[in-house]
Amino acid sequence: MNGGEQIERFDCFGSSCAVLVDGFDGTRSAREAVLAARRSLEGWHARFSRFQPDSELSMLNDDPRIVVPASGLLVRLAAAVRFAGELSAGLVDATLVEQIEQAGYAEDLGDTLAIGETLVLAPRRTVASASATPGWRRVAADVRAGTITRPPGVRIDSGGLAKGLFADVLAQRLAGHASFAVDCAGDVALGGVARAPRAVHVESPFDASVLHSFELRDGAVATSGITRRSWLAADGRSAHHLLDPATGAPAFTGVVQATALAPSALEAEVRAKAALLAGPRAARSWLHYGVVVVVESGAFQAFAPQPVVNFAASSEPPVASPSL
Amino acid sequence: MTKREARALADKRRAKLRRRTRRIRRSVAAVTAALFATVFLVVYVQLASGHDPALSASSKARQTSASHKSSGGSSSSKSTSGETSGSSSADTGETDGKAATSSEADEESNEAASSSESSEAASSAGESSTTEPSTTESSTAESGTGESGTGESASGESSSAGSGSAGSSSSGPSSVTTSQS
Numbered sequence: 001m002n003g004g005e006q007i008e009r010f011d012c013f014g015s016s017c018a019v020l021v022d023g024f025d026g027t028r029s030a031r032e033a034v035l036a037a038r039r040s041l042e043g044w045h046a047r048f049s050r051f052q053p054d055s056e057l058s059m060l061n062d063d064p065r066i067v068v069p070a071s072g073l074l075v076r077l078a079a080a081v082r083f084a085g086e087l088s089a090g091l092v093d094a095t096l097v098e099q100i101e102q103a104g105y106a107e108d109l110g111d112t113l114a115i116g117e118t119l120v121l122a123p124r125r126t127v128a129s130a131s132a133t134p135g136w137r138r139v140a141a142d143v144r145a146g147t148i149t150r151p152p153g154v155r156i157d158s159g160g161l162a163k164g165l166f167a168d169v170l171a172q173r174l175a176g177h178a179s180f181a182v183d184c185a186g187d188v189a190l191g192g193v194a195r196a197p198r199a200v201h202v203e204s205p206f207d208a209s210v211l212h213s214f215e216l217r218d219g220a221v222a223t224s225g226i227t228r229r230s231w232l233a234a235d236g237r238s239a240h241h242l243l244d245p246a247t248g249a250p251a252f253t254g255v256v257q258a259t260a261l262a263p264s265a266l267e268a269e270v271r272a273k274a275a276l277l278a279g280p281r282a283a284r285s286w287l288h289y290g291v292v293v294v295v296e297s298g299a300f301q302a303f304a305p306q307p308v309v310n311f312a313a314s315s316e317p318p319v320a321s322p323s324l
Numbered sequence: 325m326t327k328r329e330a331r332a333l334a335d336k337r338r339a340k341l342r343r344r345t346r347r348i349r350r351s352v353a354a355v356t357a358a359l360f361a362t363v364f365l366v367v368y369v370q371l372a373s374g375h376d377p378a379l380s381a382s383s384k385a386r387q388t389s390a391s392h393k394s395s396g397g398s399s400s401s402k403s404t405s406g407e408t409s410g411s412s413s414a415d416t417g418e419t420d421g422k423a424a425t426s427s428e429a430d431e432e433s434n435e436a437a438s439s440s441e442s443s444e445a446a447s448s449a450g451e452s453s454t455t456e457p458s459t460t461e462s463s464t465a466e467s468g469t470g471e472s473g474t475g476e477s478a479s480g481e482s483s484s485a486g487s488g489s490a491g492s493s494s495s496g497p498s499s500v501t502t503s504q505s
Contacts, residue, residue: 005497007498013505014505015505018500020497020498020500022497029479041399096400114370120338120341121334121337121338141483160505162505167424178442179497181497181498181500183500183501183502184505186503186504186505187502187505188500188502190497190500192497196496196497197497198496198497198498198499198500199494199499199500200499200500200501200502201499201501201502202501202502202503202505203498203502203503206505208503210501213498220456221502222502223503223504223505224504224505225504227504228503228504228505229504231330232327232330233330234325234330234332235325235330235333236329236330236332236333236334236336237337259502
């Protein structure tokens, strides 16, 4: 019984999410699968929000113990923090919670600044670099024991990493269907046994038009940028949520948006963030598999995946998400 | 610092930027006018004093063509440097329009980065330099990716973010859109 591709769209993670599934995987219909995926995402949003004091993540961040028992998914998020730091050579540090709160992102953002205003009021452009005392190095996850080890005070920000991780977890669950796509607030994982090509569009940061399109049979794409979550800081400068680990301040590098292709959504998320933080000259080196970098002038460059990768056929996942 | 004070600071900064832009614009206009007037005066004085270089050149050319009739067009073809530079700049324009090369993208963003003065220039240039999607070959079908192209309507399903909308599609897999979260 095939009722065509089932699509479920809903607001989650302060943005919009979508789950698209086609086919029966032996246990669940496409409709059941999209509804289950939606329930999972909404549940995870409540469990891993930094803004809810009783969330699992907030409780971990407030826990005075060094070794903290945690749920499987939270342990994987902690592993993802470590993975992101290692893959990006310290550019992506998900432990800058104090710094982002100081920058003005201590609660859900209301109205965000328009892109023009963000760029006009931005401080001098400099590329980001790794911190000399990175917090991510002090986070260790033991998946078997179900524990997270970090010095009390080192806090984890779920941010984009959690979205990538959730997209990957759902992608694993939906892998038996003919085709599927999970759009977790911009982090997209897709695939399916039919290996049907699916069009992927990259949205422009300036006017939400389509900037670039390509087709993908399996794998993941993630976009990171400075224009969707930006605000006016106390000093009258514009600020956003992507921080330079070296300074702890919002990074204005000249790149306004980067989109990365990768085998997993988590890796794509890390690569996109690293490309943005590295600035226009070095951005490409982080986009190992492609796709798009947009600079402040509005010019963009699209890269083909290099080298050609068959994600589905690769025997081992290249720099796979931790313990997926 | 309150939000109002921050807003006031931002307004002050914006006004300062505007004043600066006006100042730069005025000085560029003044320098351009002065340069034009100088060149115009030099040419005018030269012509008025009876030293028109064109006249002397054409008289020479006439003398030359009178003595060597067959070599007539060569001197005029040499003097078409204006046309040549015009066509080369048109080529550059075409390249800009198709896709920014990495150095171009770098240059533009460096302009934006180096100083606020040049960032003004970069942002004004940006208005006209939004590039079309590059049509770089992505990979073969085996690789998992297809080739790129301009997105025909990303719209519809993918861009609507309505809370809790559901639907189904009977054709091939629907498109998905990746955007900043």
